[in-house]
Amino acid sequence: MPDESRAADAKHVRQHPLKIGVSGIRGVVGEFLTPALTAAFAQAFGTYVGAGRVIVGRDTRSSGDMLQHAVHCGLLAAGCEVIDVGILPTPTIQIFTGSSGARGGLAITASHNPMEYNALKLFGPHGLFFNHYERAELLDIYHESAFKHASNDEMHSVRSDRETPVRTHVERVLKLVDVEAIRARKFRVALDGVNGAGSELSVHFLRDVLGCELHAISVDPMKPFPREAEPKPEVLGDLSALVRDHHCDVGFAQDPDGDRLAVADETGFVIDNDEVLALAVDASLARKTGPVVVNLTTSAVIDDVAARHGAQVHRTPVGEANVVEIMTAVGAVIGGEGSNGGIIHPGVQLCRDSYTGMALLLDRMQASGKRMSELAGGLPKYHRRYGKVGFQHGRLGTVMQTLEKAFPEAQIDRQDGLKLMLEDGWIHVRSSNTEPILRYAAEAKTAARADDLLAAASKLLR
Numbered sequence: 001m002p003d004e005s006r007a008a009d010a011k012h013v014r015q016h017p018l019k020i021g022v023s024g025i026r027g028v029v030g031e032f033l034t035p036a037l038t039a040a041f042a043q044a045f046g047t048y049v050g051a052g053r054v055i056v057g058r059d060t061r062s063s064g065d066m067l068q069h070a071v072h073c074g075l076l077a078a079g080c081e082v083i084d085v086g087i088l089p090t091p092t093i094q095i096f097t098g099s100s101g102a103r104g105g106l107a108i109t110a111s112h113n114p115m116e117y118n119a120l121k122l123f124g125p126h127g128l129f130f131n132h133y134e135r136a137e138l139l140d141i142y143h144e145s146a147f148k149h150a151s152n153d154e155m156h157s158v159r160s161d162r163e164t165p166v167r168t169h170v171e172r173v174l175k176l177v178d179v180e181a182i183r184a185r186k187f188r189v190a191l192d193g194v195n196g197a198g199s200e201l202s203v204h205f206l207r208d209v210l211g212c213e214l215h216a217i218s219v220d221p222m223k224p225f226p227r228e229a230e231p232k233p234e235v236l237g238d239l240s241a242l243v244r245d246h247h248c249d250v251g252f253a254q255d256p257d258g259d260r261l262a263v264a265d266e267t268g269f270v271i272d273n274d275e276v277l278a279l280a281v282d283a284s285l286a287r288k289t290g291p292v293v294v295n296l297t298t299s300a301v302i303d304d305v306a307a308r309h310g311a312q313v314h315r316t317p318v319g320e321a322n323v324v325e326i327m328t329a330v331g332a333v334i335g336g337e338g339s340n341g342g343i344i345h346p347g348v349q350l351c352r353d354s355y356t357g358m359a360l361l362l363d364r365m366q367a368s369g370k371r372m373s374e375l376a377g378g379l380p381k382y383h384r385r386y387g388k389v390g391f392q393h394g395r396l397g398t399v400m401q402t403l404e405k406a407f408p409e410a411q412i413d414r415q416d417g418l419k420l421m422l423e424d425g426w427i428h429v430r431s432s433n434t435e436p437i438l439r440y441a442a443e444a445k446t447a448a449r450a451d452d453l454l455a456a457a458s459k460l461l462r
Helices: 003-014 035-049 064-077 090-099 132-143 164-174 179-185 199-209 237-245 273-287 301-308 320-330 354-368 372-377 396-406 447-461
Strands: 024-028 053-058 081-087 104-108 117-123 158-160 188-192 213-217 250-254 261-264 292-295 313-316 334-337 342-345 349-352 383-390 411-413 418-422 425-431 437-444
Touching: 035 053, 035 064, 035 104, 035 117, 035 132, 053 064, 053 090, 064 081, 064 104, 064 117, 081 090, 090 104, 090 117, 090 164, 090 349, 090 354, 164 199, 164 354, 179 354, 188 199, 188 237, 199 213, 199 250, 199 354, 213 237, 237 250, 237 261, 250 354, 261 273, 261 354, 273 292, 273 301, 273 334, 273 342, 273 354, 273 372, 292 301, 292 320, 301 313, 313 320, 320 334, 320 342, 320 349, 342 354, 354 372, 383 447, 396 418, 396 425, 396 447, 425 447, 437 447
Parallel strands: 053 081, 053 104, 081 158, 188 213, 188 250, 292 313, 292 334
Antiparallel strands: 024 117, 104 117, 250 261, 334 342, 342 349, 383 437, 411 418, 418 425, 425 437
């Protein structure tokens, strides 16, 4: 077979029309995720949750308005009453879904994925992601086209509520921190809102609610994303410059739907996401000790921080829904996913929330009297490395067996792909929840060992 044909075939294998994972359904708009498909999924959702109120919101993607109308149509066709909250962060939509007595909620957002993607994130009556069983039942309804078709007498309307969701979200976050002490410090804060769903709320929250001197960029929800959607260190140069230019105490960056948080210290250095989560865990455990839940790819720095407070750490497969499920089961006081900047506090909502993260970190700075660089510098040091490779179905079992044989001394965790735990580090390989790729990560206490572990995994996977 010619090389060109092989390349075309490999590309074809890796493309998936839609990805259905622990958080919902997503795909490339126009090519795979269409208005007709979106309306059908929304009608299946409305059929599953039953007649009643359903909360609908979205991020700022150009396809959002189109898909929002499609979702409204599907829900109305199933006999639901739609409460549209407009452009709001996903955690705000989840909180309002859970607090308003709604039958469920839908956020139209592809989160950290590129602009050409969009998605439906599905929430039950408590504002939580559907679990595996609920999602399976919903998909059965969709695939069998077993939709409820509301009669004329059963038809409801679309109503709007832009204020209650924001007020409820802010009130819950403020209960976690010493608001007056934060206001008294008058922190100088830089913000990169990526022109996302949190743009307006973030400005209000930091400037008006917490009394910060705010220097913000990319907070216009009518403009496109100015950088890659995921707030990774390599794309946050403008935030770092903003911190330095205005002598800020800290810098915050969000993803387009406002659930992920990246943090820069007062020098403009972007702190590793795992360390951001560790600081939030430390701040939370200082107020109340209890179980901590994180995913398998999150750094061992969490174990060290939890040990300081006598707290136990539980680990789950990657995915917010997986972390939340175990948080609920063990009564966790905090949890999250360090690898993607997700902080979850049950006092606000069992979901990733960048606003909880911002408040906890500002509170920690004011309570300790330390700069952000000092707080991060006081954490045990680990080195992490990440990689990814195209994923062909049918090869996963062989790949995992090869990895196990290469590290016979490792302790093994198969909850999510394969995690090999070694005396001086670990390797974790898993299939992505959102893209047709294999993700792999390595961690060790020295940079050289982390490089070696990642290189070994990369060689075997490729």
